[in-house]
Amino acid sequence: MFRNFQMKRIALSVVVIVAVVVVIAFAVITTERGQNVLLKKGARAVNGVAPAFDDGLHVFVCGSAAPIPAPGRAQACIAVITPDHFFVVDTGSGSVNNIGLERLPVDRLDGVLLNHFHSDHIVDLPTLNVISWASGHDGPLRVYGPPGVEQVVTGFNQAMGLDRLYRTRHHGEDYLPAASGVMLGTEHSPASELVLGDLRITSFAADHSPVEPAVSYRFDYKGRSIVITGDTVVTDDLRTQVATADLLLTDALSLPIVETLHEAVSAAGNRQLTKILEDIQGYHAPVSDIVELAHASDSTMVALYHLVPGPRNIVMEQVFKRGFTDDMVLTHDGMWFHLQAGSNEIDIEH
Numbered sequence: 001m002f003r004n005f006q007m008k009r010i011a012l013s014v015v016v017i018v019a020v021v022v023v024i025a026f027a028v029i030t031t032e033r034g035q036n037v038l039l040k041k042g043a044r045a046v047n048g049v050a051p052a053f054d055d056g057l058h059v060f061v062c063g064s065a066a067p068i069p070a071p072g073r074a075q076a077c078i079a080v081i082t083p084d085h086f087f088v089v090d091t092g093s094g095s096v097n098n099i100g101l102e103r104l105p106v107d108r109l110d111g112v113l114l115n116h117f118h119s120d121h122i123v124d125l126p127t128l129n130v131i132s133w134a135s136g137h138d139g140p141l142r143v144y145g146p147p148g149v150e151q152v153v154t155g156f157n158q159a160m161g162l163d164r165l166y167r168t169r170h171h172g173e174d175y176l177p178a179a180s181g182v183m184l185g186t187e188h189s190p191a192s193e194l195v196l197g198d199l200r201i202t203s204f205a206a207d208h209s210p211v212e213p214a215v216s217y218r219f220d221y222k223g224r225s226i227v228i229t230g231d232t233v234v235t236d237d238l239r240t241q242v243a244t245a246d247l248l249l250t251d252a253l254s255l256p257i258v259e260t261l262h263e264a265v266s267a268a269g270n271r272q273l274t275k276i277l278e279d280i281q282g283y284h285a286p287v288s289d290i291v292e293l294a295h296a297s298d299s300t301m302v303a304l305y306h307l308v309p310g311p312r313n314i315v316m317e318q319v320f321k322r323g324f325t326d327d328m329v330l331t332h333d334g335m336w337f338h339l340q341a342g343s344n345e346i347d348i349e350h
């Protein structure tokens, strides 16, 4: 009886405390004074100390999907950061929003690397350039890619000409210098290397035929390494690179999902989508081939991004994961992989 009374008292106290908290929260959110306090706190947090990066390779998934729309997923984009360098591989639609929300240090962005020039890899390029320029980037942003990159960069520079003019006039040459607002396209051959201190970036040919050229990128830094495929099927070159890499980020196509979609659109008489869903099956890595690759390189963590199609729910995620081993990861936007120098571990931050 006594125990029952005590329980009732505790339950009543909890109800009263929750009610008081709800009333206070309501008062803070719905009054100007309360809102102003929260705004100030938020503004201080956003302008606080920028995230620091330990010695190692830090990989941020800024876009995990492909052109087929998927909730909460931007199109292809992977950011790679070391204490001294910062590169972004591909800039698909929505990816720069993720970069901005994560407060990545775009003022010190060394460059953008483009795998190839399909829209889902390039359309956010001018947005990335604008936020980098507005953050005080020193000089024009460099955009690296295989032959064709200059055409893409020239076109975006031209399209953004008026935007640059407005911003320089509005904020002044001291803050947004006109000469720094343009991007510089830098073409490289599919097999090439860029060395910046301890960081080596190697480009090798990808197979995204009939789209040519397409390249994949490998980053090596103080004994740690990652390979980012962009769009490709699994090639011998890729197998060779992956055999000695810590982490692979690969495009991936789920055949069971794409075949089911294909059946549905075909039955509905959608000629256009039926044709596209047939054509795309040959130029992305099917998950079954990636599973095989993961088995052959058992010291490499294999992470799937550029998901075709981006899963919309847990069922599609489970279908994507068919055959997954312990070292395989289905990425989502906002995921981090940390590869510390002097370690063999990879820390995943969700």
Ligand SMILES: [Zn+2]
Binding pocket: 116, 118, 208, 211, 231
């Ligand atoms: Zn593509």
Ligand SMILES: [Zn+2]
Binding pocket: 066, 067, 076, 118, 120, 121, 231, 306
């Ligand atoms: Zn793509």
